[in-house]
Amino acid sequence: MFKKVLIAEDHEIANISVQKTLEELGITENKYVYYCDHALSWIRNALRSGAPYELLITDLYFEDDHNEQQLSGGVELIKAVRELQPGLKVIVFSAENRPAIIDDLFKTLAIDGYVRKARRDAQHLKEALQAVCGHKTYLSPGLKQTGKGHNSHEFSSFDVTIISLLSQGILQKDIPYYLQQKGIKPSGLSSVEKRLNLMKEVLGFSKNEQLIAYCKDIGVI
Amino acid sequence: MFKKVLIAEDHEIANISVQKTLEELGITENKYVYYCDHALSWIRNALRSGAPYELLITDLYFEDDHNEQQLSGGVELIKAVRELQPGLKVIVFSAENRPAIIDDLFKTLAIDGYVRKARRDAQHLKEALQAVCGHKTYLSPGLKQTGKGHNSHEFSSFDVTIISLLSQGILQKDIPYYLQQKGIKPSGLSSVEKRLNLMKEVLGFSKNEQLIAYCKDIGVI
DNA sequence: ATTTTCCTTACGGGAAACCGTAATAGGATA
DNA sequence: TATCCTATTACGGTTTCCCGTAAGGAAAAT
Numbered sequence: 001m002f003k004k005v006l007i008a009e010d011h012e013i014a015n016i017s018v019q020k021t022l023e024e025l026g027i028t029e030n031k032y033v034y035y036c037d038h039a040l041s042w043i044r045n046a047l048r049s050g051a052p053y054e055l056l057i058t059d060l061y062f063e064d065d066h067n068e069q070q071l072s073g074g075v076e077l078i079k080a081v082r083e084l085q086p087g088l089k090v091i092v093f094s095a096e097n098r099p100a101i102i103d104d105l106f107k108t109l110a111i112d113g114y115v116r117k118a119r120r121d122a123q124h125l126k127e128a129l130q131a132v133c134g135h136k137t138y139l140s141p142g143l144k145q146t147g148k149g150h151n152s153h154e155f156s157s158f159d160v161t162i163i164s165l166l167s168q169g170i171l172q173k174d175i176p177y178y179l180q181q182k183g184i185k186p187s188g189l190s191s192v193e194k195r196l197n198l199m200k201e202v203l204g205f206s207k208n209e210q211l212i213a214y215c216k217d218i219g220v221i
Numbered sequence: 222m223f224k225k226v227l228i229a230e231d232h233e234i235a236n237i238s239v240q241k242t243l244e245e246l247g248i249t250e251n252k253y254v255y256y257c258d259h260a261l262s263w264i265r266n267a268l269r270s271g272a273p274y275e276l277l278i279t280d281l282y283f284e285d286d287h288n289e290q291q292l293s294g295g296v297e298l299i300k301a302v303r304e305l306q307p308g309l310k311v312i313v314f315s316a317e318n319r320p321a322i323i324d325d326l327f328k329t330l331a332i333d334g335y336v337r338k339a340r341r342d343a344q345h346l347k348e349a350l351q352a353v354c355g356h357k358t359y360l361s362p363g364l365k366q367t368g369k370g371h372n373s374h375e376f377s378s379f380d381v382t383i384i385s386l387l388s389q390g391i392l393q394k395d396i397p398y399y400l401q402q403k404g405i406k407p408s409g410l411s412s413v414e415k416r417l418n419l420m421k422e423v424l425g426f427s428k429n430e431q432l433i434a435y436c437k438d439i440g441v442i
Numbered sequence: 443a444t445t446t447t448c449c450t451t452a453c454g455g456g457a458a459a460c461c462g463t464a465a466t467a468g469g470a471t472a
Numbered sequence: 473t474a475t476c477c478t479a480t481t482a483c484g485g486t487t488t489c490c491c492g493t494a495a496g497g498a499a500a501a502t
Contacts, residue, residue: 011339012238012341012342013238013239013338013342013343016241017233017234017238018234020238020241034340045370046478063339063340063467069420118231119233119255119284119286121233122237167430167433167434169427169430169431171487172489172490173488173489186450187450187451188450188452189451189452190450190452194450194489206390207387207390207391208430208489209387209429209430210390213433213437216433218439221434391456393459394457394458397481407479407481408480409482411483412479413480414460414461415480429459
């Protein structure tokens with residue numbers, strides 16, 4: 001089992017329980033911080049002193065307060081950690097439940113475990129620690145990886161751009177202009193329409209409003 | 222200080238910490254439950270046995286699982302409790318931060334304290350316990366301004382119905398039919414358009430897609 | 443170089459949304 | 473009852489969206 005673990009979690013209540021949970025597993029050499037910047041400092045200092053951390057447990061979203069922070073949240077913290085200590089194991093512990101976002105954590109940031117704050121989260125956290133310690137990955141039960149069912153769609157960056165513009169109130173007929181501004185290659189109105197139609201057809205939708213709601217739900221925008 | 226307290230909180234991690242926090246204040250005769258229905262049962266039984274609870278600490282939102290529940294969440298639990306034991310003190314402990322909803326708890330359900338799950342929540346919970354014990358009300362710091370910003374909008378159930386229908390792909394021109402089905406009073410297409418225009422004007426939006434995205438963000442649909 | 447193929451763009455007719463205005467209904471007041 | 477006031481509904485013109493078809497253009501294949 002791990003011996004030296006760093007926990008980044010801004011909620012005091014959650015922080016206390018993670019602490020207690022780790023102690024129950026015999027993990028005692030821990031540091032608990034409430035800010036992302038502090039987490040990075042401790043990782044950097046531990047690395048310099050020759051006794052690096054073995055595991056980082058972090059939340060995704062940290063609330064702003066009077067203390068100005070460089071790192072805005074868990075994603076930026078993990079990115080910074082990856083440059084500093086690429087081998088550090090990372091478990092994300094958050095209430096986020098949108099598959100697209102969680103999936104992206106595994107793919108882009110190569111995290112080792114994701115535990116969702118939910119009914120049995122303390123138990124799940126223990127299971128995650130066991131799994132990650134054995135160099136396996138862990139995902140909370142009930143969170144299916146975006147295994148694309150019959151009606152799901154892999155959103156390209158082009159798709160996301162179009163949907164974002166729509167959700168910002170840009171008229172569909174004006175989207176080509178914005179695409180040209182950004183130098184995005186297919187910029188014709190027909191291409192935009194074609195892509196929107198494809199997305200809606202795959203997902204069984206008929207209106208843009210449905211598409212926006214769906215994308216908000218799964219977290220692609 | 223209180224002696225007999227009931228805690229209803231589905232997240233194991235949060236539940237553990239509340240437990241520890243109460244123990245630090247010397248409150249030892251507590252019961253911790255993970256479902257609203259269980260909470261109501263324990264309150265009812267304690268009342269019958271002549272040793273009623275003095276305080277209920279409850280979350281607002283409970284996640285559904287395989288156990289079918291009568292009470293859907295904290296609001297329904299508090300309503301049921303009010304009929305059973307009107308004098309019971311109630312502290313709500315939730316991540317909810319929308320002033321309109323929190324205000325409604327104090328006004329409609331006459332709760333005694335609201336502690337938001339945030340950075341210093343364990344400390345705030347202790348403060349709330351002190352305050353409510355002294356028959357005062359408590360509200361987490363940083364939530365005191367109920368003044369709605371210049372561009373915000375209080376969504377009526379009519380608004381939510383319209384927006385829900387749109388997000389389900391119903392054509393705007395077909396919404397009157399659905400409103401009549403449900404027996405909702407203003408059902409004309411012009412009334413729908415008027416209401417949509419009002420919402421968009423207040424929020425500074427121009428398209429329905431923006432409105433859908435906004436409502437998803439703030440959680441009204 | 444020519445043809446084929448695929449992708450992008452352009453065009454046009456019909457449906458829906460948008461927006462201002464007018465007609466109607468229901469309730470309150472006198 | 474008559475009148476006023478408000479809210480709801482109905483209507484028409486314009487814009488935007490929707491969708492099928494056709495034209496243009498680049499890359500690959502022959």
